[in-house]
Amino acid sequence: MKTFSEKLTTFIMSQGMTKKEFGEHIKSDRQAVLNYTNGRTPSIKFIYQILDKYPDFDLNYYLKDWIDSPQKLVKVDNFNSVHESSSNYKDQKEDILKEIKALNEKVLLLLEK
Structure with a gap:
């Protein structure tokens, strides 16, 4: 099973962005993106920032194997x-x-x- 961090990293790469560019795109800072792609629990604010730019972001897929x-x-x-x-x-x-x-x-x- 892939973790949220691994799935998020794959998603960012599929968008053709670096973690820094992704952070800027969703209006988050680079450090937050690095934290969440390195295993830290994502905040609700971060999830909403992703959903704001990517409304089809499937939370069921990204969170189903990892819930905190x-x-x-x-x-x-x-x-x-x-x-x-x-x-x-x-x-x-x-x-x-x-x-x-x-x-x-x-x-x-x-x-x-």
């Missing part, structure tokens, strides 16, 4: 798939439903005009 989650919010099952715990969304469910209802009411009011 002290909150145990992400787990790897026997099928090597990354799953977020459904409990992450329970608290947000009611807020999201309220927001949807409010937006629906606004749309209905606009349609009545």
Whole structure:
């Protein structure tokens, strides 16, 4: 199994960039890229910087063999798939439903005009 660092290094090379150029491209610094390609745990900010420039960056592939989650919010099952715990969304469910209802009411009011 390849580690996140190995997969990231391969990805950077596939883009035809050096680690420095990749860091500049995703608006990160060279040292962060070096750290994450040398085995250090990537920050969420770094992941978002990659996703901002590469929306098709497949997190399931890059993280499925390597997960570091002290909150145990992400787990790897026997099928090597990354799953977020459904409990992450329970608290947000009611807020999201309220927001949807409010937006629906606004749309209905606009349609009545």
